[in-house]
Amino acid sequence: GENVEQHPSTLSVQEGDSAVIKCTYSDSASNYFPWYKQELGKGPQLIIDIRSNVGEKKDQRIAVTLNKTAKHFSLHITETQPEDSAVYFCAASEGGGFKTIFGAGTRLFVKA
């Protein structure tokens, strides 16, 4: 089955700096890669996603890149703000199927 590894487990950056979180997956059939943000006491919320026919996707300060050959994808947050502090999860699933496997999460701290 699919296995998703996520690094780092904790990331601390200064406000205004960039943050990068990396994930690898094992199942070459996976073709949908969402990223979720979880704030304290809440459920994960989708912030951006990418499908296998696209190499990069941007939405304001966040971007995701995908390298299908190497089976890895990354989340990039630029100009970080204190409100970006949260736990971020990457995930992988096979389109058409719905089984989504999550990474272990990255706790991001943005210091003001």
Next chain:
Amino acid sequence: DARVTQTPRHKVTEMGQEVTMRCQPILGHNTVFWYRQTMMQGLELLAYFRNRAPLDDSGMPKDRFSAEMPDATLATLKIQPSEPRDSAVYFCASGLGAKNIQYFGAGTRLSVL
């Protein structure tokens, strides 16, 4: 404001007791997922349904856990009997069609003493 609603938000119970968690998916969504979140294991998929039919419950301990969808507006996750190791936050998520996007509820924090 469409959202997934989970009840109860918190549950404290004693070992051996039955626990039932409920989820109301977003109206019109046809897939429902149950996840368990712990510090050690992260987010684990327990079971998921499509059009109320169970598609996969391989992540669920079969001897004590059961998941059902009595109707399109209600999904339940039951633990009987509960054990201290079941203490976790249980999330329900719903989605629509082949988009794979999942919308999570706020979770049920379960403590089994």
